[in-house]
Amino acid sequence: MPDGNYKQIAVLSGKGGTGKTTIASALTEIAENKIVIDTDVDAANMFLVLPHYINAEYEYFGGRKAEIIFSRCSQCNLCESVCRFNAIKDYKVNRQNCEGCGFCVRVCPDDAILFYASKSGVYSECELEDHSKFYYAQLVAGEGNSGKLVTEIKKKAYEQAEKNVKWIIIDGPPGIGCPVNASLVKVDLVVIVTEPTQSGLHDLIRLLNLLKLFKIQGMVIINKFDINIHMSKNIENYIQSEGIKLLAKIPFDINFVKAIQNSKTIVEYDHAYKDIFNDIWDKIQKALLN
Amino acid sequence: MTISVASGKGGTGKTTVAASLAFVIPGSVYIDCDVEEPNGHLLLKPHIIKVETSYKLIPKINYEVCDFCNKCVEVCEFNALLNLKSEIYLFDQLCHSCGACTYFCPLKAITEANKEDGKIRTGKIKNNGLFFDGYLKIGEASAAPLINKVRNQYKGSRLVIIDSPPGTSCSMVEAVKDTQYCILVTESTPFGLNDLKLAINVLRQINIPFGIVINKYDESFYQLDEYIRNKNLNLLLKIPYRMDIAEIYSKGGLPAETIKEYEKMMKELLKKLMKETAGVIEYA
DSSP states (O other): OOOSSOEEEEEEOSSTTSSHHHHHHHHHHHOOSEEEEEOOTTSOOGGGTSOEEEEEEEEEEEEEEEEEOGGGOOOOOHHHHHOSSSOEETTEEOTTTOOOOOHHHHHOTTOOEEEEEEEEEEEEEEEETTSOEEEEEEEOTTOSOHHHHHHHHHHHHHHHOOTTOOEEEEEOOSSSSHHHHHHHTTOSEEEEEEOSSHHHHHHHHHHHHHHHHHTOEEEEEEETGGGOHHHHHHHHHHHHHTTOEEEEEEOOOHHHHHHHHTTOOHHHHOTHHHHHHHHHHHHHHHHHHO | OEEEEEOBSTTSSHHHHHHHHHHHSTTOEEEEOOOSSOOHHHHHOOEEEEEEEEEEEEEEEOTTTOOOOSHHHHHOTTOOEEEOSSOEEEOTTTOOOOOHHHHHOTTOOEEEEEEEEEEEEEEEOTTSOEEEEEEEOTTOOOOHHHHHHHHTTOOSSSOEEEEOOSBSSHHHHHHHTTOSEEEEEEESSHHHHHHHHHHHHHHHHTTOOEEEEEEEEOTTOHHHHHHHHHTTOOEEEEEEOOHHHHHHHHTTOOHHHHOHHHHHHHHHHHHHHHHHTTTOSOOO
16 A cells, blocks of 8 residues: 555657657656656566666566366366466467466376465565665566566565656556556546557547546656647547647657667657756646646 | 458557458458447448447345345445345446356355346348447447457458457457457557557467567658568558548548558458468358
8 A cells, every 4th residue: 555655657659669768767867756667567677777776676466277186186177167368279278368267176086186385476576776675577478377477576666766756657558457547546647648549549548448447647748649640639639629728749750769779768868858858847746736 | 261450559540541442352340349439430441231339337236035134235246246234235347247246156046137338239231241249338448358259250251350448458458369460559659659569569478370560651651661560560551641631531431442552552461461370251
C-alpha cells in the first residue's frame, strides 16, 4: 500500500511504439525526489537510456506449474479430462500451456502430480545518477502473470520509498489488458502518448475508456504531431470533446531516434528539449497539486 | 499453413506488414490477435459480416445450497474467491475459468455462468480474403482466452496470417504457438534490437522457425545488422524509413495498395517465405 506523500504518474499509450519510453525517460530527467518504475515487464526498454547501477535483484515466482510423476501415475487420465488449458497429453504436462490452476493436482487419485513454484521473472532495484531508485523487470520468455509481476515491483518500490519521495513515474506497457490494469492501481494521473495515425486515435479511445472505468485522470501528448497535421487536429478535437487536456504536441524529429541509439534521453541528447519537458512537467505538477 | 507476425516491441510495423501480406495474397486469411488494440481492420477495411460476443466462464453460487464451507476458496489458486460467510465474493478479473471450484464443491452449489470478455468479428477483404479480429472488453484483464478463440475461428486450408500482440508474454505465445513460421518485425533502434532478442527467445522455446523484417531501416544503427549477421539469423527484408509510407499509414491506408515499391517488397517477402516454408504456401 502506498502510504507515502507521493503522487503516481503512469505513461501509457494503448498502441505500441508511440513514444512512451522516450517521454517517460525525459520526464525522469526533469523530476526530482522520484522513483522510476518500468512496468513493461515483457519488453522493458527504459534501462537502455537511463544510466543506472543495479543494487539488488529479486526472483519472481508468479505461479505454480504441474508436473506428473510417471512412476506414481496409474494413467487414469482424469487430469487430462479436467484440464481446460490443453496442458496435459499422454500423461505429460506442457509447461507452456499450464495455467497453474492446480485442478489436476487436486483431482489426481494417485497423488502423482507435483505442483512446484516456477520462476517467472527477475526484477532489479537500481540507482540512477541522482540516486533515485529505478526498477525494471524481465519476465521469463512466454510467461503469464505479467500483471502480478507489475504489482510485486510496485509493492517493492512503495516499501523502499524514502520520506522525501514526491513522485513515482511509471513507464507502462502497451495495450489495455492485464499488465496495464496492474500498472494503473493507485495511479493519480496518466500521461497518454499518442500519435497522429488512425491506429493511434483508435487505441487512444480504448485507453480513455479504460481510464474512465477506473476513474483516473488522463492528459494527452501527441507525439510526432506533424506527420499528419490533419489527424493531430482530429485527436485534439476528440480529446477536447471528452474534456481531456492536451499536455503538448511534439514534432517528428530524427534526434529522438538518435538519442536512443546513443543510449541517452532526448533531454540529455538535445538540450533544446529541456524547456519543452520542463513545461510539460510544470503542467503535470499543476494538474496534481491543485 | 499459418504464418504469424510478431515483434516484441510495439509499433515496429507488425500490422502494416501482416495486413500488406494479406493484401498481396488473394484469398488469404488475416486474423488480428492483438485483441487489446486491434488495428488491422483500419488498414484492410473489411466488410464485417458477423459480430459475436465471446464469454468466459465464471462460478455462480447457489446460496440456497451453499453452507460457506470454504472449499471453493481453498481450491482457487488465483485468490478469486473470498468467503464473507454470508456471501462468496468473486473477483471476476482474477478468475481463470479453470472450473476447480465448481468441481470440488461438496454440496454442488456452484454452477458456471457466462460473462462477456469481448467480441469476435468476421469479415471479407476485397481481394477475396477473409478477416477475423477480436476486441477485448474494456477492463477485462486476461486476453489469452479471447486470442485463442479468435485464432480458432478459421479452420479451412487457406493461407492464414496471424497478427500477434506486442510483447513476449502469454498473449504473444497464444497468438504465435502452433504457427508454422513467424515473421519478426523489428526496427533500427536499441529498443527494437533488445525486444527482438526477447522475442527470439520465446520462439526458440516453442520451436517456431522465424525470419526477420527490419522496418524503418537505418543503416547507421549497425548493431542490429551485426547481431543478425553474427547469429546467422534469417533476414527476410529491410524496409527503408520513408515519409510517404508513414503518411499513408497515418491516414489508415495500406502502403502495399498505394506504393508500387512497397507492393514489390511484399511480393519479394512472400517469395522468401515460400522458400523458407518449402513451397507450402500456394500463391497464384
